[in-house]
Structures are given as C-alpha cells and as structure tokens.
Amino acid sequence: MASSTSSNPLPSGTSVFTTVPDLFFIPEFIFGGLVWTLVASTKVLIANPQGWVMFVSVFCFIFTTLWFLSLLSHPHLSLSFSLQDVVYHSLAAFFYLSAAVVQAYVTISLKSLTSTFFKEYQLDIAAVVMCYVVTLLYALHAVFSTMRWKNSS
Template identity: 50%
Template sequence: MAASTTQAMGTLPSGLGICTTFPDIFYLPELVFGGLVWILVASTHVNPPNPLGWVMFVSVFCFVLTTLWMIIFAAGGHKNSSGWAAADFAYHGLAAFFYLSAGVALAFITLEKRDTNPFRNYQIDIAAVVFAFVATLFYFIHTFLSAIRWKSF
C-alpha cells in the first residue's frame, strides 16, 4: 500500500521512485509480458509473415521504447516537466493501441492455424496471445494513470 503514498500524482519520479509509484510501477510488468510475447512468437515459425511481423514489430518496438523510457525516468531526464507527463500518456496510449491490434491479429492467426500447426506450436501461440493481452492491460492501466497524473500538473 505504500506505493501510492510515496509521491504525489502531480510529480514525475526519478531514480528508484519509478519502482514504487503509480503508474511507473507498471514499467517492469510491461517489459516482462512484452518480452514474453516477443520470445514466444519468435520461437515458432512466423507464418504468415504479415500479421505476425506486425506482432514482432510491436513487441520489439514497445520493449525497446519502454526500456528507454524507464531509463530516462530513472535518470531524471524529465526534469519534472508537464510536457514529459503528456508524452508519457501519449506513448503508453500508443503502446496500448499497438498491443491491442497485435493481440487481435495474433489471436486470429492462432485460431486459423489451430488444425495445421503442431500442438506444441499452438500452445506457444496461445500463451503469446494471453501475454499480448496482459501487456495490453498493463499499458492501458499505465495510460489511464498517466492521464490522471498529466491532468494534475
């Protein structure tokens, strides 16, 4: 319960504060579940390449940018600016939208390939779909809380 009381919503955290404040506490779960999507989709044969290429792009893009975003916030590069709060909201909103579209595409392809895929690959694809939607949920929650923080500046 201490996570929500360590810092006011109208400020941006720095250093280890990103591990104890909302919405920044969601950086690590976003990285974990996004990385799992990336690993699971890459571990099976990427067929058809078009929608699964989009899933790979989204998972790698969001993984890299979330890592950079977390480093910038941890280093205090935001200087507690409301512009950074708005950018945080915009980035996480875009990431939530991207992951939602990638999750839907991945679920569609997984359902289409259920009879032609080996059962092990089907199970891996199902796990990737679940993790894509969990990552979507974390990015959406981060977006919602970032909007509240941005408006409180």
C-alpha cells in the same frame, strides 16, 4: 519576481519504483519480453501477419526501456514529459491491442493444424494471452498517467 514552485508530476531516480503508474514498467518488461520470445519461437507455418506482432513487441520493449531509463536518470522532468508519458502508453496500448488481435487471428487459423503442430499452437495461445496482458498493463499505465497529468496541470 514570482517563482513557480509546482511539484514535478513525474518521478525521477529510484522514486520511479514507488509511484503507481510507473510500477507497471516492470510487468510491461516481463510480459512484453514473453510476447517477443513466444512469437519468435513459433514456426511460420502459413502466410501470416506475425511480423506486426514482432514489430510491436520489440518496438515497445525497446522504447519502454529507453523511457524508463530517462525517468531514472533525469532529475527534473517537465510537464511536457508527463503528457508524453500519457501519449506513449496510450499508443503502446493501442498497438498491442492490434497485435493481440492479429496474434489471435493467426492462432485461430492454426487450429486445424493442431494435430501436426501442437507445440506451435500452444506457443501461439500463450502469445495471445501475453499480448492481451501487456495490452491491459499499457492501458492501465496510460489511465494512471492521465490521472497524474490531469492532477498536475
């Protein structure tokens, strides 16, 4: 009877903090939380689609937390978890890119009101920058996760 002794492609436990794709979890938490708080702290001055930005930031923050905790707590994850890691981070990058475009649109449309609502305009600019940073982080995580998945299969 032949036994399969292939190594597990995903880390578990504290080794999550030492592998290249999974090192992006902490910046994703930090910058994703910043997007969430920056958008939540602005006033809705005109009819705008910032609800999508809030949905994406809250959803990705919660789901990334759950994914991170599952990597920390499960000692032996299968190859399908490696593929799921690729799929999740690719979708998160796509959703954050769409949220960043929406946030940029809202910020551009508020430019004419900067004399009255300068603080909100600055918060929106910061939210746009953070959205694009988080998009980059999720995209890098997806690329490195894809490389890990391809090397393990």
